[in-house]
Amino acid sequence: MDLYNLLQKLTEADGVSGDETAICEIIAGEFPDCKTTINDGNLIVNLGEFDPQKKTVLIDAHIDRIGFIVTSLTENGFLRVGNIGKTDMRILPAARVFVGKKRLPGIICTKPPHLSDKDAKPFLISNILINVGMDKKSAEKEISVGDRVLLHEKCTRLSDDIVAASALDNRAGAAAVISAARKILSDKKQKYNVVLLFSSCEEITERGAIISAYNINPDIALVVDVTFAKTQGENDSCGITKGGPMVGISASLDTNLSREFLNIAKEKNIPVQVEIMPSKTGTNADVITISRGGVKAVTLSIPLKFMHTASEIVSLFDIEKTALLIAEFCEE
Amino acid sequence: MNIKNLEKLCNLYGGSGDEKAVRDFIYENIKAYADEISVDNLGNLITLKKAKQKSNVKIALTAHMDEVGFIVTSIRPDGTLKFAPVGGVNADSVLGRRVVVNGNKGVVGAKAIHNMTEAEQKAPANFDDFSIDIGQLNSTDTEKIISLGDRVYFEENFISFGDGMIASKAIDDRFGCAVLMSLIKKELPCNVTFAFLTQEEIGCRGAKAAVLDAKFAIVVETTTAADFDGVPDEQKCTKIGGGAVISFMDKGAIYDKNLFEVCKKTADENNIKWQTKTLIAGGNDASAISLKSGGIRTCAISLPCRYLHTANCVARISDMEAVENLTEKMIDAIANLG
Numbered sequence: 001m002d003l004y005n006l007l008q009k010l011t012e013a014d015g016v017s018g019d020e021t022a023i024c025e026i027i028a029g030e031f032p033d034c035k036t037t038i039n040d041g042n043l044i045v046n047l048g049e050f051d052p053q054k055k056t057v058l059i060d061a062h063i064d065r066i067g068f069i070v071t072s073l074t075e076n077g078f079l080r081v082g083n084i085g086k087t088d089m090r091i092l093p094a095a096r097v098f099v100g101k102k103r104l105p106g107i108i109c110t111k112p113p114h115l116s117d118k119d120a121k122p123f124l125i126s127n128i129l130i131n132v133g134m135d136k137k138s139a140e141k142e143i144s145v146g147d148r149v150l151l152h153e154k155c156t157r158l159s160d161d162i163v164a165a166s167a168l169d170n171r172a173g174a175a176a177v178i179s180a181a182r183k184i185l186s187d188k189k190q191k192y193n194v195v196l197l198f199s200s201c202e203e204i205t206e207r208g209a210i211i212s213a214y215n216i217n218p219d220i221a222l223v224v225d226v227t228f229a230k231t232q233g234e235n236d237s238c239g240i241t242k243g244g245p246m247v248g249i250s251a252s253l254d255t256n257l258s259r260e261f262l263n264i265a266k267e268k269n270i271p272v273q274v275e276i277m278p279s280k281t282g283t284n285a286d287v288i289t290i291s292r293g294g295v296k297a298v299t300l301s302i303p304l305k306f307m308h309t310a311s312e313i314v315s316l317f318d319i320e321k322t323a324l325l326i327a328e329f330c331e332e
Numbered sequence: 333m334n335i336k337n338l339e340k341l342c343n344l345y346g347g348s349g350d351e352k353a354v355r356d357f358i359y360e361n362i363k364a365y366a367d368e369i370s371v372d373n374l375g376n377l378i379t380l381k382k383a384k385q386k387s388n389v390k391i392a393l394t395a396h397m398d399e400v401g402f403i404v405t406s407i408r409p410d411g412t413l414k415f416a417p418v419g420g421v422n423a424d425s426v427l428g429r430r431v432v433v434n435g436n437k438g439v440v441g442a443k444a445i446h447n448m449t450e451a452e453q454k455a456p457a458n459f460d461d462f463s464i465d466i467g468q469l470n471s472t473d474t475e476k477i478i479s480l481g482d483r484v485y486f487e488e489n490f491i492s493f494g495d496g497m498i499a500s501k502a503i504d505d506r507f508g509c510a511v512l513m514s515l516i517k518k519e520l521p522c523n524v525t526f527a528f529l530t531q532e533e534i535g536c537r538g539a540k541a542a543v544l545d546a547k548f549a550i551v552v553e554t555t556t557a558a559d560f561d562g563v564p565d566e567q568k569c570t571k572i573g574g575g576a577v578i579s580f581m582d583k584g585a586i587y588d589k590n591l592f593e594v595c596k597k598t599a600d601e602n603n604i605k606w607q608t609k610t611l612i613a614g615g616n617d618a619s620a621i622s623l624k625s626g627g628i629r630t631c632a633i634s635l636p637c638r639y640l641h642t643a644n645c646v647a648r649i650s651d652m653e654a655v656e657n658l659t660e661k662m663i664d665a666i667a668n669l670g
Contacts, residue, residue: 074561088445090457091428094642096489096499105493107644110425112556114613115567129560131638131646133494153430156437158467164430164439232412232463233443242469305465307446309428311439313465 003179003316006030007163008155010171014101016067016148017084020200020208023063027198030178033185041200042208044216047184050193057192057330058218058295059181060209060284061174062202062225065167066308068128068149070099077139079106079130081149085203088308089123091151095310097130100147106130151310161242161316168312172302172319173224174198176245179323180330189332192220202284209284213291220257221297222326223285226314227275229303237276239303242315244271245322248299252280252289257298264328270321275301300325333652334514335492337361341506343488345432347401347418348531350483351375354397358509358528365516366526374541377528379516387522389667392546392628393515393659394539394617395508395553396532399501400641402484404433404464407475411468413438415484416459419533423457425642430487431464436477437487438466486643496649497572503645505532507635508552511656518660521667532617536584539620548591548666549630552659553616554645555579555609557636566610570636572647575605576654577634581612584619591631591666595658598665604658605650607636633659 015023020041027043028036035046043063066085073079079099093110109129130149132139155165165171177196184194195216200208202225213221227246230238239246247265249258265272277299280286285297300322305313346354355377363369366379377397400419407413413433417423431438442461445453464484468474490500512526525546530538559571570577578595579587599606622630635655638646 076561078561086445088428090424090442090445093422094425094639094644095428096491096644105491105499107499107639107646109560110639110642111563112558112569112640113420113422114556114569114611115558115563116422116424129562131560133497133499133646133648135495138495156430158437158439158465162465162467162469164437164465164467228444228447231410231441231443231465232408233461234447306428306439306441307444309441311428311430311441313439313441313467 003175003319004157004163006178007171007175010174011155011165011167014148014150015063015065016150017064017201017204019148020064024198027174027178040211042212043198044212045196047181047194047196048190054193055219056195058195058197058213058216058221059177059326060197060199060221060223060288061177062170062208062284063174063198064200064203066203067151070143070145070147070149072145073136073139075136077132077134077136079132079143081128081130083125086308087151091309092123092128095151098150098152099132099143104132104142106132153310162313163316164311164313166310168304168314169226169307172226172304172314176302176319176322177224180326183323183327184330187331190330191332192330194330199284206284206287210287213288213295217292218295221285221288221295223283223288223297223299224322225283225299225301226304227301228307229305231305239273239275241303241305242317243273243303245318245325246273246275246301246303248275248277248281248301250277250281253285253298254296257296261298261325261329265325268328270325333649333656334510335649337513338507338510339490341510342490342500342502345485346397346399347483347485348398348534351397351530355528358513362513362516372542374538375530376538376542378542379526381516381520381524381526383520383522387667389522390546391522391663391666392525392527392544392549393512394527394529394549394551394621395512396505396529396538396617397509398530398533399504400533404478404480404482404484406480407471407478408463409471411470411474412463412465413478415464421641423459427457427462429643431484432487433464433466433484434478434482436466438464441465489643497646498649499644499646501643503637503647504554504640507554507652511552511659514656515660521664524663529617536617536620539617544624544628546628549621549628550659550662551616551618551621551630551632552655553632553634554637554640555614555634556640557638569609569611569613570607572636572638573650574607574636575651576658577636578606578608579632579634580608582615583612584615585622587618587631588629591629594665595631595662598661599658602657602661605654606658
């Protein structure tokens with residue numbers, strides 16, 4: 001399966017935080033010959049036999065996506081919701097959403113000009129009403145409190161290399177890890193025991209990474225996620241789309257490990273960018289590094305435009321190069 | 333209501349002054365039913381359907397073909413596009429939408445929410461902060477496929493959902509076009525001009541230019557429904573499921589008092605659900621048509637519609653049927669007025 005098709009498959013799947021079982025199963029299907037374990041929304045994949053002489057590398061990509069959770073139905077059949085993750089609220093007026101496992105379409109209410117209150121900024125979660133086109137009685141038959149609500153647009157290519165889709169944060173990272181694993185599996189000589197973690201709940205508590213890092217107990221962790229790409233209004237420290245993965249350097253990461261990645265990139269001619277995050281990283285690395293006696297970690301981030309909207313944008317080139325860099329690190 | 337035809341109409345791209353795709357589609361589908369058919373210099377498609385029996389009454393039925401959209405104003409060095417609305421699109425409902433620019437897919441984007449200051453987050457949405465990403469990484473590549481002045485539309489997205497509801501871009505006023513396309517196929521009691529008009533969204537300019545040989549006009553339109561929780565009844569304007577909207581006055585026109593009464597009576601006599609607006613709000617081609625040719629007696633029959641001028645207008649099929657039925661019955665009623 002080529003990378004775009006893989007990305008399409010991953011981004012079409014649901015999996016708002018706390019509801020990751022389906023996406024775990026989809027990804028597990030990519031590893032028919034490996035030991036896979038699904039635990040509480042986390043998928044753990046062991047690449048090859050465990051060798052006690054070798055250090056263990058955990059490669060993490062979170063697989064949960066932002067969305068909403070139904071909190072109540074109004075007397076007129078509209079839904080009230082709560083936030084899961086930091087959705088960009090600016091995209092919500094008149095946005096199309098999908099409710100529950102059946103993905104019932106809904107439209108977020110927006111006030112027409114004669115009612116709009118220019119001071120009612122920002123668009124607050126408490127003001128959101130979702131129009132599902134049913135009265136309360138019909139809606140109650142189809143929708144339950146606790147159902148997840150997806151912000152979802154089809155995965156599409158804007159150009160040969162550039163893809164727009166929902167949940168590229170962090171299905172783009174997951175695609176890079178899956179691609180890297182394929183490369184590692186096709187080369188029998190692994191320098192490390194490699195364990196993949198497709199983790200749950202990064203967007204709300206980082207719970208998946210916390211509990212799984214404890215269970216896996218790695219020596220080294222590579223945290224693969226997305227980061228801000230430069231676009232109108234963003235500052236110069238953002239990544240350049242199609243500039244290659246961003247290798248993180250941060251007080252909370254292991255600088256020697258970061259340097260090692262930059263050296264590999266130079267040696268193997270893989271384009272990379274440096275991402276400086278002075279204290280913490282805002283990724284699962286923040287919790288993995290302080291797990292069970294501490295873990296040395298580096299972040300590898302794919303530049304992404306329009307984070308936490310329904311149409312995030314990434315470059316396939318950047319995902320491929322991320323996979324290549326990971327594979328080069330893991331191979332003898 | 334022929335929903336399949338409405339879906340085709342809504343999924344076409346045609347903004348003010350760029351209605352060709354819509355006009356061509358309508359032309360091809362109605363020419364067999366028209367006795368006279370022509371396109372004027374402003375792009376209005378004017379057709380005459382003659383009655384079998386002789387009648388002195390002349391009625392015009394109008395709907396506008398244009399939808400709200402945008403126009404490319406400049407190309408940024410990073411290959412993204414700056415753009416401005418054509419018609420009344422609120423900047424609030426534009427960010428994150430999928431769009432089509434001259435056949436190319438794009439996304440309306442801005443700085444990530446994470447990187448905005450509190451003051452920036454509280455500021456009203458502004459087109460200046462948005463750009464369209466079409467997947468090109470520099471202006472040279474973008475210029476190969478995009479020219480300044482190219483039109484931008486919300487991507488086609490028609491769906492049926494819920495209990496007999498639809499959501500789509502451009503229901504305003506492809507719905508009206510669909511009603512006219514359906515009625516021109518019927519046998520009519522008097523001569524009826526079916527006028528598919530241009531440029532309504534930028535000031536009813538098609539209607540102003542159109543030559544309409546008629547004493548009466550029925551404008552078939554969409555109108556605002558703000559009927560959701562928390563909105564006081566008098567502010568809802570109209571309600572989804574409340575039936576056809578018969579206008580007495582809006583911001584553009586005071587409607588013919590007598591026709592307003594005939595319209596209500598016709599609806600009642602035929603058991604067609606109807607409502608009036610609870611506010612003096614909105615406006616449509618009636619503002620121009622009622623002033624034409626020494627005065628045309630005009631009424632408007634509208635579809636209540638939520639989230640007008642966004643990518644997801646929402647309407648109910650039962651209301652569409654009410655508008656279509658009432659429009660047909662009103663042709664008969666006006667023909668009898670003589």
